[in-house]
Amino acid sequence: MKTILRSGAVAAAIGVGLSLAVLPAVPAGAAAAIRVPCNDITALKTAINNANSSANAGRIVLASHCTYNLTAPDNPDDGLPEITGNVTITGRDTTIRRAPNATQDFRVFHVVSGGTLNLNSLTVSGGANAGRGGGIFNANGTLNLNRTIIKGNQASQGGGIFNLSGRLNLDRSTVERNTATFGGGINNNGGGTVIMKGGSLLNNRATGNGGGFTNAVGNASLESVSVRRNTAPVGGGLHNTSALRLTSSTVRDNIAVSGAGISNDSVGSLGSALTLVRSLVTRNTAITAGGGILNEASPGDVTLTDSRVVRNRPDNCSPAGSVPGCTNPTSTVTPPTKQLPPPAKDSKSRK
Template sequence: MSFQGFRVKSPFQGDRRSRLVVPSAAAVLAGVAGMALVGLPAPPAHAAGVQVPCSTPALIEAISTANSQPGPDTLRLAGRCTYRLTAPDGTNPANGLPAITSEITIDGRGSTIKRDEAAPDFRILLVAGTGDLTLDKVTIEGGRATDCPATPVPGVVCGGGINNQGTMTVNHSRVTHNAATSDVFAEGGGIDNDGTAALNHTEVSGNTAGYTGSDPGEAAGGGIANDGPLTIDHSSVHHNTVQVTANTDSFATGAGIASFAQTTIEDTLIARNDASAPGGTVRGALTNGIPSPGTMSVTDTTIRDNTSSAPDGTVLGGGVGNGGTMFMSRSNVTGNHASSPNGVARGGGLSLGALAKLTLSRTEVQGNTASAPDGGTALGGGIINALGGTLTTARSRISKNTATAPDGGTAQGGGIHTAVGSTTLNKSSVIGNRAGDGGGIFKASGTVALNDTVVKLNRPNNCAPPDSVPGCIG
């Protein structure tokens, strides 16, 4: 779960500012006819945009001016310029730029807005509750969060690069090498969304969320943490990190994306994100913690080569940790790793939480690994549904996944491990998976139904215990 229990209303949240009402042409002509011929003031040139030279003070001034006047504004940055922030904003020192409080488009033209390495810590951008920001072709880099606008609790930090409390659209941009690190709670190394956000053709990479405290704590969303409606389309979330202090019984959640509100992901790559919680708990690179009735929809997306590691702890999904309702279609979950030496690795590809619901349609779960050396327990190389969840597949393939526990451990369910909950496979296949027992499916309890589904060529057997899965032979 997220830190929402501590959240209070931000001073930046509230009603959106009213926009300038433009009178009709007829009304203007009537007014002119009834008065002496005098010069009318020229309308503000919002549509043409404001050219911002390659100067950080000029960018700050342009944002302040746009905030102070009605109507939308477009700021056109100097092409391929680096706007280097050397000091925090004078009004809101947790941010490098003035908070966005009106409707602003920043046309980056390939430019970068970056915190100078010698500068004190601050995030790059805050979109206030009244703000409506569109970023086009901009790189946001090097921010370091020092507060959490939605949760003004000392020590809580959110959104290393960007914190959105209002409305934000990011197009053809990059959010990279930002951080949210705290000894209390941290989320959203790259982006923390508490408003409404959309990312299109955007890269979120190399960001970090970290917990450094000595008591049990949490870090969530190495790339993105979401607490408001979020849409991600034709984007990539890769090489982000979430980590916590070793042996503190802490949680490292969603190295790529940790979402706690309605989320739609389409045509996106979530890859090579890394989570670490020695002696604690890791949740998958894509974590769905959305409470009912909210849902997460994942379409035409690849989730691959992510790593979740918890030596002497517990891993809940190498690729995906689903604690809510998720619909995944025409997607690939491949090459992900859940590793827990002397601990418990649950779900190399996907893990279902208590009462979670996962529907896979035309999706491939392939080549994932749950590994627990040094005498640990590995359950579900491909998928685990062992806490009372509901798993349903249609025309999907679970293949070449592995559950392994060398050095005297337990490895069950190379393809699928199921207990307590319900698993129904429709027109699907479970082929070529491996485990110590139940190479294809291991059913500890609950129900498993195979409808026009093939389970074959798994090692050392297709299903275990013997006769536990009706219709499964060998």
């Protein structure tokens, strides 16, 4: 039996045409999907509350090619109810955003301890939070993103996503044009785990460190990921103070004062480990040093396996000799003296 939440006859009529093709396979005995008409925020909140309390995993299907505008928060910090259960939200070219005319700052999603949120074929945008996670805050929960875009959000830490002691999985997803002080795109902290396969970290900006991604305290793995055109004073593309592994990934065209491609640093005596396997760091630009990789970790290691760090300015790796297998050009390249440029105004994301 289908469950349809409706706020009126017109909304119900719209809901009939929702996309069914993007629904994942449904296990036997699972509850029926809750279908929410286009931009019916009341129905969406009710659907999340019902999914949270479902004995089985709660499944929500949104209208395809639709934008759900959140004009006011559901609670002081979040646009939608907190995720406490096992909730799956599926769309098709569907956006959930903090509306441009919203008068209050709030993030879009908040996954609390023990909660699981699965997002399929959605865009999450416009979120704003003075603390953690402009788009999504995953606090000791599980967040799975499949072909999802996190775009145009802002916060102090983790402009797009803040992952605190939780598990974050991104599959063929894009994090772009988000802004924060630390971790413009993603901030991983508190021993959290991040696994990103496919997709990109694109045009994000930090005013502190980690334009694309800050791996502060935790484990992170990027496989077949493109890290491009991110900016920050330190670690334009990536900033690592823990354990970070790149496999078959590209770090390119990022800009920073130091550590334009990747900054590898440490917190106290914890140390850090940066490993690149079949990966490429190229055409990144630093104003001072570490055009490709800045290795300031002590203790700390950078390991290159079948990987190249080439054609970065003003050097490939700094300090010289700190990264085995990475050499600098014999001729000096004068770095630019101008200030960091703002992120690009727009770019089309691959889904």
